[in-house]
Amino acid sequence: MSLLFSKFKLGNLTLANRTVFAPSCTYKVKNNDGKPNEYHQTHYGARAIGSVGLIIVEATAVESRGRITNNDLGLYNDEQISAHQNITRLVKSLGSQIGVQLAHAGRKSECTDSEAVAPSTQAFSPNSKIPKKLSLDEILQIKQNFVSAAIRAKKAGYDLVEIHAAHGYLLNQFLSKKINDRDDEYGKDKTLLLKQIITEIKNAVDIEVGVRLSAYTWQDDDYSVNDIVTLSKELEKLGICYLHISSGGVYFQTNDAPTIAPLYQAKYAKAIKQAVNIPVIAVGLIKTAGESEALLLGDVCDLVAYSRAILANPNFVIQMMSELKEYDLIDNTFTRTYK
Numbered sequence: 001m002s003l004l005f006s007k008f009k010l011g012n013l014t015l016a017n018r019t020v021f022a023p024s025c026t027y028k029v030k031n032n033d034g035k036p037n038e039y040h041q042t043h044y045g046a047r048a049i050g051s052v053g054l055i056i057v058e059a060t061a062v063e064s065r066g067r068i069t070n071n072d073l074g075l076y077n078d079e080q081i082s083a084h085q086n087i088t089r090l091v092k093s094l095g096s097q098i099g100v101q102l103a104h105a106g107r108k109s110e111c112t113d114s115e116a117v118a119p120s121t122q123a124f125s126p127n128s129k130i131p132k133k134l135s136l137d138e139i140l141q142i143k144q145n146f147v148s149a150a151i152r153a154k155k156a157g158y159d160l161v162e163i164h165a166a167h168g169y170l171l172n173q174f175l176s177k178k179i180n181d182r183d184d185e186y187g188k189d190k191t192l193l194l195k196q197i198i199t200e201i202k203n204a205v206d207i208e209v210g211v212r213l214s215a216y217t218w219q220d221d222d223y224s225v226n227d228i229v230t231l232s233k234e235l236e237k238l239g240i241c242y243l244h245i246s247s248g249g250v251y252f253q254t255n256d257a258p259t260i261a262p263l264y265q266a267k268y269a270k271a272i273k274q275a276v277n278i279p280v281i282a283v284g285l286i287k288t289a290g291e292s293e294a295l296l297l298g299d300v301c302d303l304v305a306y307s308r309a310i311l312a313n314p315n316f317v318i319q320m321m322s323e324l325k326e327y328d329l330i331d332n333t334f335t336r337t338y339k
């Protein structure tokens with residue numbers, strides 16, 4: 001029996017297997033209203049039929065100016081709750097577990113109907129909006145927005161929220177030594193905002209919390225992987241239930257980016273897994289059951305996430321089961337029982 005297709009306990013969730021659909025924006029919201037629609041229901045429902053263990057719904061903004069584009073999801077008002085409920089009900093009825101990624105785009109927001117905000121006024125790229133530097137009051141409000149979105153997520157039927165602190169979005173901007181040039185408490189401790197958000201969510205609502213981090217910015221003059229190892233240990237103490245380890249997205253110029261090759265981020269997941277006792281998710285060009293199983297057997301990670309492979313093929317996980325001889329594609333049956 002493979003590790004990949006063994007059940008896994010993640011906080012108080014039991015996953016049917018160790019596969020994760022990584023949060024992946026679909027840009028399919030209509031009318032700039034942040035509400036999931038039939039497209040999202042079908043999209044996530046299809047991945048549940050495809051036997052994904054844990055689906056993490058795409059970046060979902062905690063305030064309207066925190067959307068990456070006008071077509072992104074939100075959980076920033078109560079009217080959005082029932083539309084999310086349509087997804088969670090469907091996905092759970094099909095046997096997958098489901099969480100939602102709570103996000104704020106910060107200086108990477110490309111919305112045409114709102115301003116961009118950030119720890120400083122440094123723009124992401126020559127063509128990006130110059131962000132407004134957040135005041136202390138606005139930072140408090142953003143913290144509250146994360147908490148309110150987590151409460152709405154729970155009402156919508158999600159059992160888990162993933163805090164997006166990766167890929168150069170707002171919380172990652174606060175972690176950055178260069179983008180966060182503030183001289184207040186949020187500049188002195190670059191991890192403070194993320195830690196406060198987690199603590200306040202845990203105090204306010206009974207929901208599992210995971211965190212996604214860019215372990216490396218692909219530039220050597222910002223935080224190091226060791227800094228992220230230290231942060232990971234602190235986040236573990238705050239009671240999060242997993243760390244989802246990615247990299248990059250922080251800077252526009254990616255000349256220093258490593259060659260994007262299969263498993264290119266796995267070494268970061270391994271470094272963090274060695275330092276913490278909570279589950280670690282690896283992601284990044286993992287494209288076969290063999291690679292996934294090797295990562296699990298090698299103690300690189302506890303769960304394996306896929307974005308483009310599952311976007312391209314909702315039955316990608318079933319295809320991997322077949323690769324491991326745990327699914328009979330001809331008879332359309334599992335060769336062993338999944339409960």
Ligand SMILES: Cc1cc2nc3c(=O)[nH]c(=O)nc-3n(C[C@H](O)[C@H](O)[C@H](O)COP(=O)(O)O)c2cc1C
Nearest residue numbers: 022023024025058059246283284285286306307308
């Ligand atoms: C179309 C697309 C949308 C994405 N949207 C998100 C997102 O909403 N949140 C996030 O953290 N990462 C997002 N990502 C990054 C993926 O989750 C993943 O980390 C990355 O694609 C590497 O994994 P892969 O090689 O399996 O695709 C997105 C990637 C793609 C291709």
